Every structure is written in C-alpha cells, then in structure tokens.
Amino acid sequence: MAVNIQLFGQLKQITGVSELTMEATDTDGLIKEMLLRFPMLKNLNYLIAVDRNIVQSNTVIKAGQELALLPPYSGG
Amino acid sequence: MMKEKIQNIFVRGAISPVFIGEKIGAHQSKTGIGGHSIFLGQVRADIIENKQVIAVDYTSYEPMALEQMAGIRNMIIHKYSLSCMHVYHSLGKIASGEICLFVFTSAPHRKAAIDACSETVERLKAELPIWGREIFGDDSFQWKINQPA
Numbered sequence: 001m002a003v004n005i006q007l008f009g010q011l012k013q014i015t016g017v018s019e020l021t022m023e024a025t026d027t028d029g030l031i032k033e034m035l036l037r038f039p040m041l042k043n044l045n046y047l048i049a050v051d052r053n054i055v056q057s058n059t060v061i062k063a064g065q066e067l068a069l070l071p072p073y074s075g076g
Numbered sequence: 077m078m079k080e081k082i083q084n085i086f087v088r089g090a091i092s093p094v095f096i097g098e099k100i101g102a103h104q105s106k107t108g109i110g111g112h113s114i115f116l117g118q119v120r121a122d123i124i125e126n127k128q129v130i131a132v133d134y135t136s137y138e139p140m141a142l143e144q145m146a147g148i149r150n151m152i153i154h155k156y157s158l159s160c161m162h163v164y165h166s167l168g169k170i171a172s173g174e175i176c177l178f179v180f181t182s183a184p185h186r187k188a189a190i191d192a193c194s195e196t197v198e199r200l201k202a203e204l205p206i207w208g209r210e211i212f213g214d215d216s217f218q219w220k221i222n223q224p225a
Contacts, residue, residue, distance in 0.1 A: 008137050009207035010219045049205070052140040068137055068205075074220035075134065075141075075165060075206025076117050076177050076197065 001025055005034075005067040009074075014040055028058040030067070046071050082146050085163045086138060090174035091116075099162060099180060109159045111186035113193035117177030119170050127212040132220060133169045134176065137205040148199050156192035158183050163196065165206065 005020050012018050015038050022037075024030035027048050035042055047054050049068040050061070061067065096116070103109060122129045145163060153161055159182045166176040179196050183189040201222050208220035 006137065008205065009135065009209075013209075049137070049140060052137075052143050068140065070137060070205050071207065071219070072221065073202070073205055074208045074222045075136070075204050076201040076222065 001061070001063065003030065003061055003065075003067055005030065005069055007069050009071040010044065011041065011046060011069050011071050014038070014044075024061060026058050026060050027055055027067075030061065034069070044071065082142050083149070084142065085145055085165050086136065086141075086167050087164050088166075088168050090166055090170050090176065091164055091178045093175070095164075096175070096178055099178075103160075103182060106159060106182070108184055109182045110184045111189040112180065112182045113186070113189040114181075115177070115179040115193050115197045116175050117197075119172045119174055119176055121172035122210070124210075124212075124218065127214065127216070129172055129210045130213050131169045131171045131211045132176065133209040133211055133217075134165070134167045135207050135209075136165075136167060141204045141206055144203050144205070145200065148196065148203065152181075152192050152196050152199075155195075156181070156183060156188040158188065158192055161192065161196070163200065165200075165204075169211070 002021050003024050007015055007018055022033045024033055047070045049070055050059055051066050119132050149161055162180040164178040170176045179193055181189045181192040209217050210220050211217045
C-alpha cells in the first residue's frame with residue numbers, strides 16, 4: 001500500500017523533503033524503506049506518529065491514516 | 077472521553093510585551109481570580125563554539141501540537157481548578173532577546189496558579205511536536221536540544 005509520511009525538523013532538513021510516498025503496511029516496514037532510501041537518517045532519533053499519536057511498537061497502517069516522523073522536540 | 081476544544085496557540089513571529097499586557101488587562105472583569113502566574117520564554121543568545129545564536133527558527137507539526145496541547149490544557153485546568161489558562165508559542169524566526177513562549181494561568185489562589193503554570197511549561201516542552209533551529213551570525217545553524225529544566 002502506498003502511504004504518505006510527513007517529515008519535520010532535522011529530518012525534513014536532511015532529506016530535503018517535507019512529505020514522502022512509500023510502500024508499507026506497518027510502521028516497522030515504513031522505517032525500513034525510509035532507511036533504504038535515506039541511509040543518513042540511520043543514527044538519528046525520531047518517533048512515529050499515526051493519526052497524531054505516538055506509537056511505541058510496530059503498528060499496522062490503515063488506508064488514509066496520517067503518518068509523521070518526528071525528531072526530538074525542542075519547543076518553548 | 078470528553079473531546080477537548082482545540083485552541084490555536086501559535087503566533088507568527090515574536091510575542092510582543094504589549095500583547096502580554098493586553099492579555100493581563102483582559103482579566104480585570106474576572107473578579108473570582110486571586111492570582112495569575114506567567115511564564116515567558118525568551119530566546120537566549122547562547123555562544124556555541126565561539127558563535128552566537130542570533131535567532132531561533134521554530135516549526136511545528138501544528139495539528140498534532142494543538143491536539144496534544146488541548147489534552148494537557150484540559151487535564152491541568154481540572155487538576156488545579158483554574159479560572160483560566162492561555163498559552164502562546166511563536167513560530168518562525170525569533171531574534172535573541174525576544175519572547176517566544178507565553179503561559180498564563182489564573183486561579184482563585186496563588187499556589188494553584190503557580191503550580192499549574194510550572195507543570196504546563198514542563199509538559200509542553202516535553203510533549204508538543206515543536207522544533208527550534210538555532211541560527212548563528214554567519215547563517216550556519218544547529219538544532220536546539222531542550223534542557224531538563
């Protein structure tokens with residue numbers, strides 16, 4: 001399934017894109033694809049949000065869900 | 077679970093002292109309030125490897141940040157029985173010395189207002205998807221890392 005994922009902060013800066021389309025059925029698969037395409041992200045920390053909530057373990061992606069890759073926060 | 081009302085907290089550019097003053101003034105009619113607590117975050121001109129930070133450029137995953145903030149707000153208002161609470165966070169490039177965060181809590185008595193303000197600041201720094209890019213005078217930059225306190 002083709003899924004869209006939004007990138008923020010340092011991830012957006014390093015990849016040069018704010019949104020990507022990739023083939024994935026779950027979040028682990030998505031990260032694997034992502035690292036194949038952008039090996040330079042390998043040593044960076046990030047969290048995955050599905051429908052604006054952080055997921056801590058591998059999660060099945062359903063059609064139409066909003067996905068985002070979030071580097072460590074530094075607001076305030 | 078009750079669906080929290082989503083309020084916008086984001087302001088383009090710095091938060092002006094006049095805006096802060098007006099927000100304080102707007103509470104004169106709320107006479108049940110006995111204490112306000114205010115936290116203002118200011119962009120610090122850190123020196124890193126002999127280069128000075130001249131601005132921080134803030135970006136956010138806005139829809140998620142606003143949803144998370146609504147949850148924090150709802151929880152804090154109930155926990156401390158606040159009269160009201162207002163949060164503003166800047167986006168875009170904020171020069172060193174300018175205000176980038178304004179947290180304003182009000183309650184009948186001081187302790188609730190102060191504790192609520194402090195907890196809100198800690199939680200929003202830890203939980204809202206907002207990123208700061210520290211920009212130096214020579215146009216180079218580094219990504220900000222939040223300190224524990």
